[in-house]
Structures are given as structure tokens and as C-alpha cells.
Amino acid sequence: MIQGTSSGAGKSLLALAFCRIFTNMGYDVVPFKSQNMSLNSAPSIEGGEISRAQYLQALACRKKPSIKFNPILLKPEGNMRSQVVFMGKPIGSVSARKYMLSMKEELFKKAMQILDELLEEHDIVVIEGAGSPVEINLKDYDIANMQVARYVNAKVILVTDIDRGGSFASIVGTMELLSEEEQELVMGFVFNKFRGDASLLKPGFDYLEKRYGKKVLGVIPYTEHKIPEEDSLVEFPKIKGDLHIQIVKLPHISNFTDFEPLHWANGVDYVTKAEEIKGDLIIVPGSKNTVEDLLWMRENGIEDAIIQAHRDGAFVVGICGGFQMLGEKIIDNIESKRGEVRGIGLLKAKTVFAETKRTNHLKAEILREPVRGLNVEGYEIRMGRSVSKKPFSIIREINGAKAFEPEGALGKRVFGTYLHGIFHNFEFTEQFLNMLRLENGLEPISVGRWSIEEEIERFSRIVAENIDLGLLMKLLDLE
Numbered sequence: 001m002i003q004g005t006s007s008g009a010g011k012s013l014l015a016l017a018f019c020r021i022f023t024n025m026g027y028d029v030v031p032f033k034s035q036n037m038s039l040n041s042a043p044s045i046e047g048g049e050i051s052r053a054q055y056l057q058a059l060a061c062r063k064k065p066s067i068k069f070n071p072i073l074l075k076p077e078g079n080m081r082s083q084v085v086f087m088g089k090p091i092g093s094v095s096a097r098k099y100m101l102s103m104k105e106e107l108f109k110k111a112m113q114i115l116d117e118l119l120e121e122h123d124i125v126v127i128e129g130a131g132s133p134v135e136i137n138l139k140d141y142d143i144a145n146m147q148v149a150r151y152v153n154a155k156v157i158l159v160t161d162i163d164r165g166g167s168f169a170s171i172v173g174t175m176e177l178l179s180e181e182e183q184e185l186v187m188g189f190v191f192n193k194f195r196g197d198a199s200l201l202k203p204g205f206d207y208l209e210k211r212y213g214k215k216v217l218g219v220i221p222y223t224e225h226k227i228p229e230e231d232s233l234v235e236f237p238k239i240k241g242d243l244h245i246q247i248v249k250l251p252h253i254s255n256f257t258d259f260e261p262l263h264w265a266n267g268v269d270y271v272t273k274a275e276e277i278k279g280d281l282i283i284v285p286g287s288k289n290t291v292e293d294l295l296w297m298r299e300n301g302i303e304d305a306i307i308q309a310h311r312d313g314a315f316v317v318g319i320c321g322g323f324q325m326l327g328e329k330i331i332d333n334i335e336s337k338r339g340e341v342r343g344i345g346l347l348k349a350k351t352v353f354a355e356t357k358r359t360n361h362l363k364a365e366i367l368r369e370p371v372r373g374l375n376v377e378g379y380e381i382r383m384g385r386s387v388s389k390k391p392f393s394i395i396r397e398i399n400g401a402k403a404f405e406p407e408g409a410l411g412k413r414v415f416g417t418y419l420h421g422i423f424h425n426f427e428f429t430e431q432f433l434n435m436l437r438l439e440n441g442l443e444p445i446s447v448g449r450w451s452i453e454e455e456i457e458r459f460s461r462i463v464a465e466n467i468d469l470g471l472l473m474k475l476l477d478l479e
Helices: 011-024 051-058 098-121 146-152 167-177 180-185 198-212 256-264 292-298 302-311 320-328 427-439 452-464 469-475
Strands: 002-004 029-032 035-037 041-043 049-051 072-078 080-087 089-095 124-127 154-161 186-194 217-219 245-246 268-272 281-284 314-321 329-332 339-342 349-366 375-390 393-398 401-407 409-411 414-417
Touching: 002 011, 011 051, 011 124, 011 167, 011 452, 029 051, 029 098, 035 186, 041 051, 041 349, 041 375, 049 051, 049 072, 051 409, 051 414, 051 452, 072 154, 072 198, 089 098, 098 124, 098 146, 098 292, 124 146, 146 180, 154 167, 154 469, 167 198, 186 198, 186 469, 198 217, 217 268, 217 452, 217 469, 245 256, 256 375, 256 427, 281 302, 281 320, 292 302, 292 320, 292 329, 292 339, 302 314, 320 375, 375 401, 375 409
Parallel strands: 002 154, 029 124, 035 072, 154 186, 186 217, 245 268, 245 281, 281 314, 314 414, 329 349
Antiparallel strands: 041 049, 072 080, 080 089, 329 339, 349 375, 349 393, 393 401, 409 414
8 A cells, every 4th residue: 555644745656656567567456545536537447437546557557447446536626515426426515524424434334345355356456545644633534544554454655755855754753643553554665756866865764764663665766757647736837838828727627637738748827817818729628517617717707808819819628617618508407506507608509417427438530620530539527418510529439339429519719529638639739739830820840649558657667666676575475
């Protein structure tokens, strides 16, 4: 099990790396996280919804992502409330207090039954913790860290982010706040995101071993990569590239990993104020609460600023909830329960929210120039059902089964789509950006291609080279 001294310590990526390292050794490996709080989700093989972290860890295990790998997903809605997704399906929207006092214990029991099944069926389960395991005000209710470790007698690696500073104090503080039983479960420490000469850390390592009888298993160098990060401490960049690509940072923004290729190819600028809206390309992203975020944009003048920027020649794109907002109207008696709400009106599309959520892998054919006829892949996670006479694409496959279904909408210098991951189709992104670059008198560019598979393998190799694998295998009784 990978636990951390804090959020953002590197648990998700270290767990991913170990998933691939053990898989490459020939073990049958799966990931697991009992409860994840995230707005970056992905579809499972069963058609459910799981955290993107466990989705990527499944790929690292060369397994199809399953709802079993992340039984409980909490999707924050604001005002101390979250949508609770259990085994891939929403089961309600509750306050934090109600969840902790009336739902969490029962869901934890069910999650542990699933963990028992995974342990029975596979050689190794790589478990990821959440945040810190020793938040005193939360520890009695924490079902993602030491309760899980105690339940299965997991061997725990404690990881800390040394780039932030204070990592030795973080480890000592965490260990001191663990019970003796919990300290026994910790088999060693990993220092993550280190820049410099690791030999200079030896006095600290000696101190930890003398105090706790546990070794430092490795020091992972600070590594640039293109693996989507968990969103607890994500930084929203403000970079104006050759093209000024602006993304509205909605209060309930979700699946913002959609825009990583744009960040790498050009740079993106997340905006929150009407006076900032003046880009060549303006994107309204996905949202956990479409109607509330639309009304937020309306109240803050961002809606009018987008309309004016569009009149002035900006290209506007909406993804999922953003697509819904750009349409003429939304009828929502499910999520916000506000009934019919006027949309921004840049697209001739109407959306009605349904009781059931569509969670699918898709292949589609683009209907818009300059990429008409291009085949792309993506995924959908949505409650809305939208209708437009000018669709953006035709869905050709749903979870591998043949289909013929129009989706999205086209307008003049505007499109909307339900295809999360559209910009991870590099040919589409290159042609689309070069169309905008040509309009702005810029030379065309070649968008660098990369694959998640290659990034997982590369990052895992770096971890393997900087971990004492011999000691690790001995501690895990796998030698």
C-alpha cells in the first residue's frame, strides 16, 4: 500500500509505477483505492465511473479498468456536498456530515469485500491511500488509509514530496501520530521529486532508520512526464502561447485532463473573470454542475464576454457540460432541479438531463472542416441528452460495438462535443491548431505525439532505477 505524508506527495504515480514494475516482472497485478475524491473520472469496462487515477493504474497493470479498482468515488459539488458513486453508479448527493455518519461505514464494508475478492484472484494488489493517514480530526472516519491497511495487513510505503521542503519532519510527524500497530505496517519510506545529489540526504536516512528501524527504499528524481495527475492540488496554468488559448475555470470544473495536449503544444490560460476573456480560442470545459456553473458565468459577466469575443472573431469550444452551456437551453430536473434554463446560445442545441448517466468509450467520425472524416477516440460521462441539426461528429462505436449516433453541435466558429479526450487525438489537435495559426499569420506546427502507455513505461522505469528493488522484494516476501 502506498500512503503519503500529504496530498500531492505522489501516491497515485508511485502506485502506478509499482503496478507496472510488478506486472513487468510477470505478476498478476491490479490497483485498488477504497475511496477517491476526484472530479477527473473515466469509464470502466463495465460502463461505470471510476477515478482517473485508478483508470491509469489499471492500464499500468495491462488490465481493463474495472469498478472494483475504485468502489467509492466522491465527486465534490460545493457547499460541503458530494455526489457518491458506488461501484460505478451514482447513489446520491449528500453532505459531508451525513456521508461520514450514515453511509461511510456500510460502504467501507462492501469495499473490503471487493478487496478480498481481488486478493483472492490476483498475485498482488497495489493499494493507494488518500491525503494523509494521520489527520486527527478525520482519522476515526478515514476509510482510505490505515483502516484498509489494517484490514488486509498491508505492507505500507510512506511517500513524501521533498520538493516542497520539510519532508523529514513530515515523515516523523506522520509516524509519531500513527499507533504502534500502524507503525509496524510501515515497511519503509520513499522521497519523491528530488532535485540534486541524493547522498546528501544520508544523515536524515540514518536518523529515520535509527528512530523507527525502517529504511528509505528510494529517492525518485523530479521527473517531467505527461501522465495525468490527481486533481487535489492541481495547478491551473496561465500561459499565453503563440495562440492565446483560454479555458474558463468553472467552480465545478471536471475532467480538465482533456486540455493537457493543448498545454504541451501551445500553452493554456485558465481564466475566472470577464475582463480576462480575449483569447484566440476560448474553451468552456466539463462541469460537475452544468446549470450552476452556467449561472455563475452569467452573473459574473463571463457569458457576455464570451459572446462578444466570439463576435470579434474568437473560436469557441464547449466540452461536455461546456457544450450544454453553449446551446440554446438546458432542461435540468435531475441535477440542479432548476427546470428550463436559457443557454449561451452560440450553438443551436437543446439539452435535457436524464436519470441515467452515460459512461462509455467512443469512436467517432468528425463532421467539421478541416478534419471532416477524421476518426477519433474519446469517452463520455454525462447525464445530458442533446439534440442538434448540425452534429459535430457521428459516433461509430460504443464500447467496441458498432453504432451510428450523431453527437455534439456545429456553429460558425464554434463547436460543442461530448467527446472527452478529443484533444488527445493528436492529428485532430494539430490540424485544428494549425487552422487557427494560419488565421493569425503563424507558421504551422507539428504537435508532438506521445502515448499514455509510453509515458507509464518511461516513468515506471525511472522509479525502478531509483528504488532498492532487492530490499523491496525481500520486505514483500516476493524474493
